[in-house]
Amino acid sequence: MLAAGLLVAAPPTGEASGTDPTAGLPERLGTGVIVDLADGDRFKVVVSPDQRTVWGSRYDAATSAWGERSVVLRAKDLYCGNVDARAAGTAIAVIARCDRGGYADDQAPTHSQALYSPDGSTWQRATLPGEAYDEPGISPSGNAAIWPVHQGWVTWTNGRFTEVERSLPGQEYTITGMISDAGDVSVMYGEARDRGRDCVMTVLDVAATGAESRQELDVPNACADVWLANVDATTVFFGEREYPASAVTITRPDTASPWAVTGPAPDRAPGLVRHRGRGTATTLFTSSPGLPLLAVGSPDKRTFYAQSYDPVAHSWSAPTAIRTGPTACTWGDNFIQEPLGVFALRVRCGKAERVLVSVDGATWTDVSLAGRPLGVAPDHAEVSVSNARRTLVFSREEGVVRLPVGGDNRCDAVQPVSPDTAIRLTASTDRGWPSRLEVSTSSGWRRTDTTIPRSRVGDDTCRESDVALYERPTTYNFLGRRRVASLVVTPRGDGWVVRRGTY
Template identity: 70%
Template sequence: MRGNIALVSLLTAGLLVAAHPVAGEPATARASDLPQEVDGGVIVDLADGDRFKATVSRDLRTVWGSRYDAATESWGARSVVLKQKDVYCGDVDARAAGNAVALIAECDQGGYSEDQAPTHSQALYSPDTLTWQALTLPGEAYDEPGVSPSGTAAIWPLYQGWATYTPAGFKVVEHDLPGQEYTITGTISDAGDASVLYGATSGRPQDCVLHVLTVPVTGAETRQELALDNACSDIALANVDALTVHFGDPSYPASLTTVSRPDTASPWAVTGIPPETAPGLVRHRGKGTASTLFPSSPGLPLLAVGSPDKQTFYAQTYDPVAQRWSEPRTIGRSIPGCTWGDNFIG
């Protein structure tokens, strides 16, 4: 490997010692909050430790599903979730609650191209991963679905609207979303109250905010504008569940902003700043330094690791409750022949 090892001995012997998780402390926003990405699809968590995997076939003609049984520690036989004449699907995304799964299959008719927005995407809902209901979504649709806390309702955001599934069936809602651009995400309550979040200008072009529209089944709709840096940029906006949304690159948790609410009847608020902007961080940059990296691993705090001189390395842990970094801690010195880089496995 010609020395391209990111100080493995430090990462294993030093960083883990420096990063003790605190019992009861909420996790920093990270990629593991979202469904696990696999080749051609995703895996979502179900009740009682079970899991569900949805993938597209190699010829893009079929969406397959299979369920992992935690009791037997084994995957069941795969089954067809979606297969339609002349429909080609390039990717899938999903959210789950209980044993229910809401899924979007990004599809086109006659073929599929990754460099074009899909125009024949399918909304799919199952209460048990066995029986499925499907709806062809209008227009270009490719953002992840949302699912209610108990799994009885689901939502698929669209351009200038959304689609929902409730016990009454599917419904497409056309609604004015002023200034909508780039990514959008949607959440829904068990009662069917929908919230959509998207970045848009507010008055002047430079006044870009995160817009939140909440439309209850009964009663008046409400709108919120939340201050959020780069809200109008082409940056991922994704729901974790009905109460939490992340804004930023999921694979780079130091960049993630958390927007959340305590329950589905409450307003939304920015509750977590990007860790890379939080107070206390000693960030090493520039010539002669080992630039600060932010390794993360499930079950451990987010870390900041770097060196001002490429010799002595320091680590800090992020406290998501206080939203600040710990004091730097020396974790060791460099190893001859090694180079510094983000080639660790987290």
């Protein structure tokens, strides 16, 4: 049987794509970012492992290939921990968060560098004053840029850097800065008042002529220590990328217009039914790229309801039941670093673990995990659920595909790699530690020649496996009585490579 429980069609309202402010933010890497350029190319800027060099490389859309990396920044006794960037036209503005003599993640950098390039090839730089770590801003054409600092900012205009000191009373935590092609500056920050008992989102506008004006915006918790970042010269995101339910979007139609809150926080929008307290499954917010934000919860732990958020109307749909059953269920581990390509919410019903899966936010499948880990593709596009005889792969492209292969051993981990293919980490015995990688076929599993490094587990035996989604790529943990082995499978060419760590 494909699924248990209730399958419900509840068409979501609103489309997430095109209304998500974070869609325009740079793609984040370990110590850097990738920004999009106007001609379709992309530019990657990262810090070297020894923290001594900032590297840049350009992706050519015409050839679908990355070019050779080049040095963006290297200076004597300068160590950089990470970078952020913004781009417009063919120009790129970068902040390299750096210190002299070494770099510490738990200390604010005091020698951060402002870097500007009109084309990704030639670079200009300046040392930012004080403790500087916020992202730069860039004008619509790319001919001007800004780097906010405490009580001021640094700009690139008319071919030179200019440092500006400005009183920003009550400035708390992060600040973001925007600039027009004409050099008009707009900085936004949470301003604490009345000894911190009150806070407003303040905007200071300074025209290139020197004329100054201020604006206050009604943004809840404006002084909270959360992300305040410009997407471009007319859009600002306030909140955390990982928690879109509490995010606020602030925009202006052009660089000469005032700012306004055009995307209030969804968790404060009308129509939301919030489940809280003992006896409930607390409302959980979940997202998937290109689909509306969902709120899922239960008033009695037996019937679970879903609501979808309409980012245009700024309201929630009526609740629709997506699961019901006689056994009370609580949330399982649903902590993930990045959204999955489909919705997959784990619940615990007594001693059993189940997962609620939807590829579109409308139709849901309630299926048992049968004591095995949820399968998640290396790129998070697909998820799978296996038992000893079959594997169900859920994807946007194909919906649900049933594969005639499963996980026979206690510690097997099955992972999808496409809408109709899966791989399996397995051993030759039921309690053995995974020692080979197999790929699904129409007639069963086929062993690959992928090498799995040996780990020192002694005489310990493997008891169970689990998946960790709080990091990417997806990690599978294999638990013994005394040891835990973690395996990460990533694509390489036409095959895969496996990395292992033992704890």
